[in-house]
Amino acid sequence: MKKKLVFLILLLCIGLSANAQDLNARVTVLSPKIQTSNKHVFQSLEQAMKDFLNGHKWCADAIQPNERMDCSFTFNITAWDGSSAFSAELQVQSQRPIFNSGYTTTLLNVNDKAFDFTYTEGQTVDYTDQNFQSNLSAVMAFYAYIIVGMDYDSFAKFSGTPYFAAAQNVVTQAQSTSFKGWKAFDGNLSRYWLAENLNNKLYTNLRGFMYDYHRNGLDLMADNPATGRKVIAGILPTLMQLDRTRLGAMLPTVFFSAKADELVSIFTNADLQTKNQAVNVLSQADPANGQKYQALRN
Numbered sequence: 584m585k586k587k588l589v590f591l592i593l594l595l596c597i598g599l600s601a602n603a604q605d606l607n608a609r610v611t612v613l614s615p616k617i618q619t620s621n622k623h624v625f626q627s628l629e630q631a632m633k634d635f636l637n638g639h640k641w642c643a644d645a646i647q648p649n650e651r652m653d654c655s656f657t658f659n660i661t662a663w664d665g666s667s668a669f670s671a672e673l674q675v676q677s678q679r680p681i682f683n684s685g686y687t688t689t690l691l692n693v694n695d696k697a698f699d700f701t702y703t704e705g706q707t708v709d710y711t712d713q714n715f716q717s718n719l720s721a722v723m724a725f726y727a728y729i730i731v732g733m734d735y736d737s738f739a740k741f742s743g744t745p746y747f748a749a750a751q752n753v754v755t756q757a758q759s760t761s762f763k764g765w766k767a768f769d770g771n772l773s774r775y776w777l778a779e780n781l782n783n784k785l786y787t788n789l790r791g792f793m794y795d796y797h798r799n800g801l802d803l804m805a806d807n808p809a810t811g812r813k814v815i816a817g818i819l820p821t822l823m824q825l826d827r828t829r830l831g832a833m834l835p836t837v838f839f840s841a842k843a844d845e846l847v848s849i850f851t852n853a854d855l856q857t858k859n860q861a862v863n864v865l866s867q868a869d870p871a872n873g874q875k876y877q878a879l880r881n
Contacts, residue, residue: 604637604638604646604648604651605639605640605641605642605646605651605652605731606636606637606641606651606652606654606727606730606731607637607651607652607653607654608632608633608636608637608654608655608656608727609633609654609655609656610629610630610632610633610636610655610656610657610658611629611655611656611657611658612625612626612628612629612632612658612660613657613658613659613660614659614660614663615659616660616661616662617660617662617663619663619665623704624663624702624704625660627704627705628658628702628704629658631702631706631708632656632658632708632723635708635710635720635723636654636656636723636727639710639724639727641727641728641731641746642731642746643745652677652679652730652731652734653677653678653679653680653687654675654676654677654678654691654730655674655675655676655677656673656674656675656723656726657673657674657675658671658672658673659671659672659673659674666703667701667702667703668699668701669699669700669701669702670698670699671698671699671700672694672695672696672698673694673695673698673722673726674692674693674694674695675691675692675693675695675726675729675730676689676691676692676693677689677690677691677730677733677734678690679734679737679797681797681801681802681804681805682802682805683805683806684804684805686805688797688801688845689841689842689845690730690733690734690737690841691729691730691733691837691841692837692840692841693726693772693777693837693840695722695726695764695774697763697764697769697770697773698718698722698763698764699718699762699763700717700718700719700722700762701717701718701719702719708720708723710723710724712724712749712752712753712756713756714756715756715757715759715760718757718760718762721753721756721757722764722774724753725750725753725754725774725778728746728747728749728750728753729746729747729750729777729778729781731743731746732744732745732746732747732749732750732781733793736790736793736794737793737794737797737798738794738797738798739794739798740790740791740794741787741790741791741794743781743790747778747781747782748782750777750778750781751778751779751781751782753778754774754775754778754779767779767831771830771831771832771833772833772836773833775831776831776832776833777833777834777837779831779833780831780832780833780834781834785826785829786825786834786835788821788824788825789821789822789825789834789835789838791821792818792821792822793838795814795818796815796818796842799811799814800812800814800815800818801815804849808852812849812850812852812853812857813857815849816850816853816857816860816861819860819861819864819865820864822864822865822868822869823864823867823868825868827868835868835869836871839868839869839871839872843869843872843875843876844875846861846865846876847875847876847878847879850862850879851879858879858880859880861876861879862876862877862879862880
């Protein structure tokens with residue numbers, strides 16, 4: 584009887600753990616600059632971050648296994664004191680599937696260069712929304728909420744709002760720490776400004792664009808490329824309204840980092856008039872990738 588009870592409890596725990604998984608996060612820890620023959624700590628860190636990201640409940644909704652959000656976290660360790668102090672660059676990417684196709688589109692692609700943290704091999708990484716526990720768990724939680732929010736925004740307009748608010752709460756909790764990336768003066772491309780932009784009404788139009796672009800544009804293209812392309816062409820002028828000169832205007836940069844190549848691909852097979860209109864809008868809205876867009880005319 585006792586064995587049967589233990590088995591049932593174990594099954595329940597496994598079920599709860601499986602239901603709690605919202606992310607399908609892949610984690611890679613690279614350390615080419617670190618001269619050491621002992622790589623165990625990096626392997627331990629990699630596994631700990633997989634467990635942390637995939638084992639935590641980030642969403643309010645019950646997420647089915649096929650709905651888990653694909654994302655990747657790549658740690659490039661740039662310094663290690665041989666004990667528990669690390670410096671790294673963190674590349675975070677997330678994708679979303681497109682209906683009726685095998686294609687996935689990039690939602691987020693950021694490179695966080697201001698990432699210092701402490702970690703000891705075998706350490707349990709804890710996180711709570713109520714207070715700052717460690718920079719490692721705070722940064723992971725921050726990007727987890729951003730990933731969830733962007734995914735939600737792409738399926739239902741502005742439905743990512745509570746998750747962007749949760750990311751802003753992580754920023755607020757980190758204000759009393761000395762770690763970089765959490766404050767307004769830590770550069771225009773920082774966690775502070777990413778959360779600020781996503782919660783700022785100035786960028787409501789871009790968030791609305793992201794919904795229409797994915798749900799009413801890309802999701803139609805597998806069945807009807809011309810219709811999906813027409814929708815996207817029609818909403819492109821929204822991008823002209825983005826103020827990229829504003830201090831801390833990070834969200835437009837993040838958007839175009841994820842979407843520039845995809846936008847070129849979308850309009851490659853467009854008619855000449857649509858193609859020229861797209862090039863004119865995109866070149867002005869995103870001059871940093873101007874050469875990519877101008878190539879559409881060739």
